Amino acid sequence: MHNIGILGYGTVGSGVAEVAKETGFLHVKYILDIREIPSVSNIVNDINILINDPEIKVICETMGGKEPAFTYTKLALEKGISVCTSNKELVDAHGVELSEIAKAHNCNYLFEASVGGGIPILRSLRQSCSHEKITNVTGILNGTCNYILTRMKSGQEFDDALKEAQANGFAERNPAADIEGHDTARKIAILASLVSGKKISYEKVLCEGITNISGRDFAYSEKLNMSIKLLGVYDSGQNKNYVLTAPFLVSAEHPLYNVNGVFNGIMIYGTMIDNLMFYGRGAGKLPTASAVISDVIECIKESGRNIYNGLNEEILNVSDINQRRDKFFVRVYDSDLEKVLKSFGHVSDEIKLYSDEFAFITENITLEEFNKLSAGLEIKNKLRVL
């Protein structure tokens, strides 16, 4: 029996306790939470009790947020206690520093559950693809947004889909972090850091959400036999490093097209292995907890030796997003047809579904070029095409 501690008894934390019990060889000796939870016997509110108990070799940090998670994690690692976390905000903000501390104390800081919920993407990158040169990562990384977009595809408007997501517990009461793309940006920043071997913080990621997607956008996508997905993208072709979060049109043939509801899908391209995709539950109590436990098991196996977790101090040089080439799907007012033809020249796939507007898809151009060409045009909406 291995004794572990849990920091924070929320959705994921209580899931970790449940999954740990299932394993039969993990015993949750302490659960740290500021609240009094009568149903839980081994609850404590002082971190020192955990880090001063020599029986505790691994702690699961499922509090979320920067503090006190950062302070507690540091205290544990400095005592040589490994920490496994689902806290992407902390990994993004202090992951490198915490990894250094773990290294210095021959223990580990692992964060499988911080990206893709139950999907074993980080371990696969770390252990199966460490010899691959991975030049592209494209992922549906936020279950809340994917649920909303999936419902919109079947006819709902954004506000109703959001309300439904909240009613089903798939979206927070304050959904900003999800629907504005910040959560996806944090996750693609972590993935980009791991595959590039250099640090990228999420402030460097172009961050567009889904709040301006309308039923009309889906009507056009239907017509084009495509769907709309919020994607996190890392793209390091031609000595450029683009990292962005934005809604994309995805064709029905693409493996990410069928990633629906709260599920996540992450596609990577390696120069030898070609395309790989991982699909699974990107959130939820037990899947996320299962990922935390997979880290706990690795920490126990590797007890006393620090393993490379993929994070490095060196900063990734992120390229100017204005120089990235994309095809853009654009909706403009009907009255602007002449302007469009004048500035964009021959417009491929001009689509007419509504009397007051039409849509078209540009050639492969940079955002800078797009902005020049669309000067004077009133753009109703624009989406990148994958």
Place this chain on the structure above:
Amino acid sequence: MHNIGILGYGTVGSGVAEVAKETGFLHVKYILDIREIPSVSNIVNDINILINDPEIKVICETMGGKEPAFTYTKLALEKGISVCTSNKELVDAHGVELSEIAKAHNCNYLFEASVGGGIPILRSLRQSCSHEKITNVTGILNGTCNYILTRMKSGQEFDDALKEAQANGFAERNPAADIEGHDTARKIAILASLVSGKKISYEKVLCEGITNISGRDFAYSEKLNMSIKLLGVYDSGQNKNYVLTAPFLVSAEHPLYNVNGVFNGIMIYGTMIDNLMFYGRGAGKLPTASAVISDVIECIKESGRNIYNGLNEEILNVSDINQRRDKFFVRVYDSDLEKVLKSFGHVSDEIKLYSDEFAFITENITLEEFNKLSAGLEIKNKLRVL
């Protein structure tokens, strides 16, 4: 620099040499092959040269077939040299025995490349899902069959699709092992062994191929908004353990529907992690070689200590396939309509596309029940529905 040896300089073996070079830290000191290959300097034809060189800690077995691969692998493991293989036939036939030998000599026998080509499925099961109770594995495991079926979906007949696959190097001159389902059966047998923790050899797997799939079957599947995929299935619900390889109708909403061409897709269900799917190149020189190299790297990291590879001696009790419940898609002669209604009762989804026949889908029934009900009927074809 780590020195490795390669047994067999075929497609995968030459790929392993190429990927090893790419890593920058692996040096292929010997390549064993019976042929004289002038372009290759370090070719040898005596296994003893490799196993008696103390610099060789890992050998890649990419010969395929049982002998001499089995003998050579045993000799290497007995010397404490780890062996990484893409040889599913050998893993199926002698994997347990070879794993025991590796254990006794503190080295490792790993076989990531034997299932799913470049897809890191075995390592994910071993290292990320070891604490999960996995009750179902459903996979498109043979790129040749999936290529043929994908071409048939777009209108080709079986023979033309097979010829095209052979012309493109996706199918052997003698394609029996692929199109009759034996390759898929071997792979699902290995996957079933790993997730159940008990041995199942592929002779125990119901093995149906794709040779009797016709353009008409695809016409019906199109009508049903489904596709036809050759699946390997391990299903351990309700204290039963079914392991089968057969063509299935797969609906357009299912994540495996979009796994096309030579790609493979493997879906697993774990009681805590729910559904996971892995997608990638199931064959091909570099993707398969990359998987072999991922094992080599693990062997080097774990040098001197044997790691659990998931194979066990205890035999899995496989349930009688006649008791498994499935919905069956059935094509019969037009003249048999009355018989069908009489024996199968109300027929849902009766589909009429051709003057001389019609198709229907049964309720969820056992194969035994199906055979009883269809006595006296001439079945043109029948397919399970996923």
